[in-house]
Amino acid sequence: MVTMIDKLGKARPRHPEKQKNPDSEILRKPDWLRVRAPGLGEYQNTAKLVKNLGLHTVCEEAACPNIGECWSKKHATMMILGDTCTRACAFCNVKTGKPGPIDIDEPKKVAEAVAQMGLSHIVITSVDRDDLDDGGALHFANTIQEIRKATPHTTIEVLTPDFLRKKNAVEIVIDAKPDVFNHNIETVPRLYLSIRPGARYYSSIRLLERVKERDACIFTKSGLMVGLGEDKQEVMQVMDDMVAAGVDFLTIGQYLQPTRKHAPIDRFVTPDEFKSLEVIAYSKGFHMVSSSPLTRSSHHAGDDFEKLRQNRMSAQK
Numbered sequence: 297m298v299t300m301i302d303k304l305g306k307a308r309p310r311h312p313e314k315q316k317n318p319d320s321e322i323l324r325k326p327d328w329l330r331v332r333a334p335g336l337g338e339y340q341n342t343a344k345l346v347k348n349l350g351l352h353t354v355c356e357e358a359a360c361p362n363i364g365e366c367w368s369k370k371h372a373t374m375m376i377l378g379d380t381c382t383r384a385c386a387f388c389n390v391k392t393g394k395p396g397p398i399d400i401d402e403p404k405k406v407a408e409a410v411a412q413m414g415l416s417h418i419v420i421t422s423v424d425r426d427d428l429d430d431g432g433a434l435h436f437a438n439t440i441q442e443i444r445k446a447t448p449h450t451t452i453e454v455l456t457p458d459f460l461r462k463k464n465a466v467e468i469v470i471d472a473k474p475d476v477f478n479h480n481i482e483t484v485p486r487l488y489l490s491i492r493p494g495a496r497y498y499s500s501i502r503l504l505e506r507v508k509e510r511d512a513c514i515f516t517k518s519g520l521m522v523g524l525g526e527d528k529q530e531v532m533q534v535m536d537d538m539v540a541a542g543v544d545f546l547t548i549g550q551y552l553q554p555t556r557k558h559a560p561i562d563r564f565v566t567p568d569e570f571k572s573l574e575v576i577a578y579s580k581g582f583h584m585v586s587s588s589p590l591t592r593s594s595h596h597a598g599d600d601f602e603k604l605r606q607n608r609m610s611a612q613k
């Protein structure tokens with residue numbers, strides 16, 4: 297169990313709502329999921345910069361297996377709106393609970409980090425903020441604006457929550473014109489109640505569709521985790537729903553269980569099966585697909601954005 301010490305010096309579990317869950321054994325990873333431990337050099341520089349500016353990254357908070365590779369290439373995914381999430385998804389390692397107030401200087405700090413790192417592409421994500429009237433949409437928009445001011449040539453990708461029951465929130469983010477609007481579907485509809493209990497499958501699909509309706513120039517992107525107990529037909533149905541909603545880019549990666557209290561892994565999907573899902577997804581009409589055991593929404597996001605742009609241009613010729 298991961299515990300933290302709160303301001304009153306009391307130990308508090310990182311995921312209080314999960315403490316009632318039975319422990320489930322964490323399966324040993326197959327060779328194709330083994331990664332090198334984070335190193336020194338550029339990795340340390342990225343870590344220092346993030347720490348000095350008081351920023352949060354999903355790379356650390358979600359215990360992403362790619363952190364060694366990404367941070368060594370100065371690629372980090374900034375997590376705005378604090379480090380505490382108001383949802384309790386069964387797959388996610390981000391701390392849950394009652395969040396603190398928003399840091400209104402955070403958009404400027406993120407822009408400063410992007411400038412200092414000299415990034416050509418940045419991914420901004422956030423915790424869920426169901427406690428805020430707009431779900432944090434304006435804070436996303438302010439962050440986009442500050443990055444545009446500081447480094448106008450940096451392309452911006454947002455990976456947003458679902459803004460469930462937050463009227464007009466998604467429109468605020470769309471109108472700030474990110475280059476890529478990503479919202480992860482995460483899993484098949486049958487598993488929503490156990491894996492993503494605070495979310496609604498069709499609201500998430502509708503959010504992606506809304507982005508295209510309002511601004512067709514913005515690229516849309518969404519992701520799925522596999523290995524949670526879904527079957528292939530269900531994954532193909534989600535692909536169809538995404539294509540119907542105009543999603544340009546699909547990512548598919550292996551679910552990894554963060555702690556014994558999280559949802560157990562049903563199975564490890566093999567690299568060949570990932571390849572087969574990639575072929576199927578392209579045949580369904582996505583402009584870009586990344587499907588591999590270690591694929592994550594923001595893995596290689598900059599390079600993939602360039603490919604996506606070219607693929608869409610070729611398709612329009």
Ligand code: SF4
Nearest residue numbers: 355360363366594595
């Ligand atoms: S894949 Fe994304 S979340 Fe993981 S380390 Fe890389 S940038 Fe961070």
